[in-house]
Amino acid sequence: MVFNDPVNLMSYVSFVFQSYFGYSEDKAHALMLEVHENGRSVVATGGREAMERDTQAMHEYGLWAACQPDPGSD
Amino acid sequence: MAAIDARGDDVVLRLEDNERSLMLTVFTDLSALLSEDGDEDGDRPDSENWEARLGLVDRPRPDDPALLRLLPDVDPEDEERSAEFRRLTEFDLKQAKSHNVRIVLLGLSKGTEITLTHDEVLAWMKGLNDLRLVLAVRLGIDTEEAQEEKYAHREELSESEDLTLTLYDFLTWVQDRLTTTLLSRTQGEDDE
Numbered sequence: 033m034v035f036n037d038p039v040n041l042m043s044y045v046s047f048v049f050q051s052y053f054g055y056s057e058d059k060a061h062a063l064m065l066e067v068h069e070n071g072r073s074v075v076a077t078g079g080r081e082a083m084e085r086d087t088q089a090m091h092e093y094g095l096w097a098a099c100q101p102d103p104g105s106d
Numbered sequence: 107m108a109a110i111d112a113r114g115d116d117v118v119l120r121l122e123d124n125e126r127s128l129m130l131t132v133f134t135d136l137s138a139l140l141s142e143d144g145d146e147d148g149d150r151p152d153s154e155n156w157e158a159r160l161g162l163v164d165r166p167r168p169d170d171p172a173l174l175r176l177l178p179d180v181d182p183e184d185e186e187r188s189a190e191f192r193r194l195t196e197f198d199l200k201q202a203k204s205h206n207v208r209i210v211l212l213g214l215s216k217g218t219e220i221t222l223t224h225d226e227v228l229a230w231m232k233g234l235n236d237l238r239l240v241l242a243v244r245l246g247i248d249t250e251e252a253q254e255e256k257y258a259h260r261e262e263l264s265e266s267e268d269l270t271l272t273l274y275d276f277l278t279w280v281q282d283r284l285t286t287t288l289l290s291r292t293q294g295e296d297d298e
Contacts, residue, residue, distance in 0.1 A: 036250075038247055039247070043282050047231075051292075084191065084195075092199060094235035
């Protein structure tokens, strides 16, 4: 999950989604707008290890990201 | 006025003298912030701290909100899990961020015309983003409303806050230009 942050530039967030997740320009742009407008967006889902690795990568890019267990999985 | 242009696979950044020296100062500060060791054992640099490198010792959650913004919790709703994640990953994250800053400082040391490879541009974008995160925390910009407020009442800012905001805007411009330069390149490739 990536949270909105006034510092992160739209261009940069879109770039990160394209280059790290390999999303298309359109998908990256749509997710970026979702973060911007809704305050957060679930940009990836999966197993705990993979999600923690992605979160770590987002932190390296400086995006405000977190990963949480799916409430349904407990 | 600074300029950023693509040249073949590289990106060329031209800075004024004052822009370059200011960037050297603030990136040196960022480097120092990242090398502060939160461990009790303050005499030993992170690079020699094998227990930390291997994730064998707990790492305290940063007290400084700017440092916490660079090294956030993995799950703000789960303190225990965040502490464990920090123990296992914070060392590497800090190293990666410090590495980016070193690449920026190396570039700045070359003069006012700086040619950057693709990988160096990436390091600059990340380093600039981290620096802007720190400046935003120092300026109290934590929401979009707070940001608008700063700009709307600019005349009420102290001289140092006003300078910081000017610097922040400049760094924003540089980061955005570098990003759009790389983006237009990948989009150009897709069109071919």
